[in-house]
Amino acid sequence: MKPDKTIFDYVKPTKFRYIHICTNCDQPHFSNEEVANRSCLACEGTHFHVTPYYNPAEDYALDVDYYAITMMYALWKEGLHKTEVVFDDFYRKAPFVKAVGDVTGELGGYVAFGGLGHLIDTIENLYFNESDIAYLRTRPENFDEAFLEDLRKLRFSGDLYAVEEGNLIFPNTPFIRVEAPVWECIWIEAMLLNIINAESLVLTKGSRMKTIAGEDTLLEMGKRRAQGRDASVYGAKMAYIAGFAATSNVKAGKQFDVPVTGTQAHVYIMFHPSELEAFLAYADVFPEKTIPLLDTTDTLGSGLPNAITTAHALAEKGYDMAAVRLDSGDLAYLSKEVRKRLDEAGLQHVKIAATNDLDEYTIASLKQQGAKIDIWGVGTKYITAYDNPALGGVHKIVARRPFADEFERGVYTFDDWIALIKISESMEKILNPGRKKVYRLFGKDGMAKGDYICLEHETLEEQQEITLKHPTNPLKVKKVGNFEATLLHKSIFQRGKLVYQVPTLQTVRQYHQQQKQCFWEEYLRLEVPEVYRVALSDELRQMKARLIAEHRGGEGHR
Ligand SMILES: Nc1ncnc2c1ncn2[C@@H]1O[C@H](COP(=O)(O)OP(=O)(O)OP(=O)(O)O)[C@@H](O)[C@H]1O
Ligand SMILES: O=P(O)(O)OC[C@H]1O[C@H](OP(=O)(O)OP(=O)(O)O)[C@H](O)[C@@H]1O
Numbered sequence: 001m002k003p004d005k006t007i008f009d010y011v012k013p014t015k016f017r018y019i020h021i022c023t024n025c026d027q028p029h030f031s032n033e034e035v036a037n038r039s040c041l042a043c044e045g046t047h048f049h050v051t052p053y054y055n056p057a058e059d060y061a062l063d064v065d066y067y068a069i070t071m072m073y074a075l076w077k078e079g080l081h082k083t084e085v086v087f088d089d090f091y092r093k094a095p096f097v098k099a100v101g102d103v104t105g106e107l108g109g110y111v112a113f114g115g116l117g118h119l120i121d122t123i124e125n126l127y128f129n130e131s132d133i134a135y136l137r138t139r140p141e142n143f144d145e146a147f148l149e150d151l152r153k154l155r156f157s158g159d160l161y162a163v164e165e166g167n168l169i170f171p172n173t174p175f176i177r178v179e180a181p182v183w184e185c186i187w188i189e190a191m192l193l194n195i196i197n198a199e200s201l202v203l204t205k206g207s208r209m210k211t212i213a214g215e216d217t218l219l220e221m222g223k224r225r226a227q228g229r230d231a232s233v234y235g236a237k238m239a240y241i242a243g244f245a246a247t248s249n250v251k252a253g254k255q256f257d258v259p260v261t262g263t264q265a266h267v268y269i270m271f272h273p274s275e276l277e278a279f280l281a282y283a284d285v286f287p288e289k290t291i292p293l294l295d296t297t298d299t300l301g302s303g304l305p306n307a308i309t310t311a312h313a314l315a316e317k318g319y320d321m322a323a324v325r326l327d328s329g330d331l332a333y334l335s336k337e338v339r340k341r342l343d344e345a346g347l348q349h350v351k352i353a354a355t356n357d358l359d360e361y362t363i364a365s366l367k368q369q370g371a372k373i374d375i376w377g378v379g380t381k382y383i384t385a386y387d388n389p390a391l392g393g394v395h396k397i398v399a400r401r402p403f404a405d406e407f408e409r410g411v412y413t414f415d416d417w418i419a420l421i422k423i424s425e426s427m428e429k430i431l432n433p434g435r436k437k438v439y440r441l442f443g444k445d446g447m448a449k450g451d452y453i454c455l456e457h458e459t460l461e462e463q464q465e466i467t468l469k470h471p472t473n474p475l476k477v478k479k480v481g482n483f484e485a486t487l488l489h490k491s492i493f494q495r496g497k498l499v500y501q502v503p504t505l506q507t508v509r510q511y512h513q514q515q516k517q518c519f520w521e522e523y524l525r526l527e528v529p530e531v532y533r534v535a536l537s538d539e540l541r542q543m544k545a546r547l548i549a550e551h552r553g554g555e556g557h558r
């Protein structure tokens, strides 16, 4: 390595642990092996500067709850850690839906699936770096050195299937399925759920706001109120997917190429000797982008007249003032009055922006009151998912390969998957066992009719009509004919390798809008939404019933 370089000056070595730099020609080579047993591809030199690659920005291996490490260790000690298993990720109750339910008490609602791009990035760069290993070595559990050495080599090596980011997901539909060695599935749980739960939650909040705002402009302004830096940056990214026009979060703009914009704050006006001087000074610098804030002293008595003077001054120079901003008071009354007076002053082009603790409900109410607001700036209630601060997505084992003794006894073959179940007192909490897939059924009009969860070997392609049966209530059935069935999951990782073409943010944003249009508005409305059918195949239901009966009969969880 040249003395004036650090390892960060070389190409990012995704998934490789060591960087071997030719001491002759400075060419970098990436490897998972510490020992350089090769000649340089560029100059055939044989001497290398070898160093572990450690990028503090890629520091995800310990994004776990401690019991993940102790379970991984116990499985390693048992020699079972590489047993292949299947995990499903799903949620049970949609957020933001008030506990009213339909006549049978069942709650509807949806989640907009967010966070897949972030998850892919994280899994691609997931490895225990040297400082992680050093930390684990200090733990009182006294982990075996051979275990720590295996951790140093560990990468995600499994298959991962997921719903595409921006699609809509419903209670109990698995949004991710992971097939991997059991210790890897345990390793990624907390990190995966942390990303998906947080980003899907705010994406859903934003998606609801977009439903209400329609063609009006939505701006994301939550940075100062977000629960941490990541939450603000990824929240701004989710807002863009949801259909917001821009964010005030500059870091998100840089990181994800999201449009960035803003108005002006009270500080700028309070700092100047007078409101009018402040408006004129700002307009001088940003003649095409000036949005005066009207409420520093008196919205209608001072802010608005000064903004009109500023707009006329701009017009004399050939510029159109963009908008004015309301930030307090009765936004319905004020916006109507401001619109009237702007129009009277010949300023029909000047738009009205509003901020102040807005959410989908206040926006809906203001629209219903005939407020003349074109631009909605939302911060706190969007970024914190204020009325429902967590999404309860879970990561659960549903199948495993047989153990050695089970092969030996001839009970199973190598290719078998053994369905696993966890029993609960409440039927809703009992997992859907086995290795499964999910179809989404569309009518000929392109509208979604329900999700159909079945075992991996089952197929729907030949069927003309299907009865969607409620998972727990036998009286709830819905016949669907003349449908098209689409598999909901895409293959993301195969044997640890990324096989999915990650779409651009722009594409994900369009995809989210397209997917929303496939659902009747009754499923998407804010209050008491219609329940979208998620059904199990007969074979899956029967298998589940058999496993429950066996379990209740005391035969354990097989
Ligand atoms: N016409 C309206 N209908 C429904 N909600 C409104 C209407 N006008 C304002 N709101 C909302 O009512 C709340 C008013 O909050 P609050 O009383 O804290 O604001 P304020 O006194 O006007 O201003 P400040 O932020 O300076 O305290 C805000 O959430 C705002 O979005
Ligand atoms: O209301 P939100 O949806 O969070 O939107 C962002 C708010 O942030 C700013 O207020 P600031 O932080 O200056 O304080 P304020 O609440 O007293 O206006 C701005 O004036 C908005 O009102």
Ligand SMILES: O=C(O)c1cccnc1
Binding pocket: 221, 222, 248, 261, 262, 263, 264, 265, 355, 377, 379
């Ligand atoms: O640009 C704005 O108007 C803005 C940005 C962040 C918070 N409140 C307002």
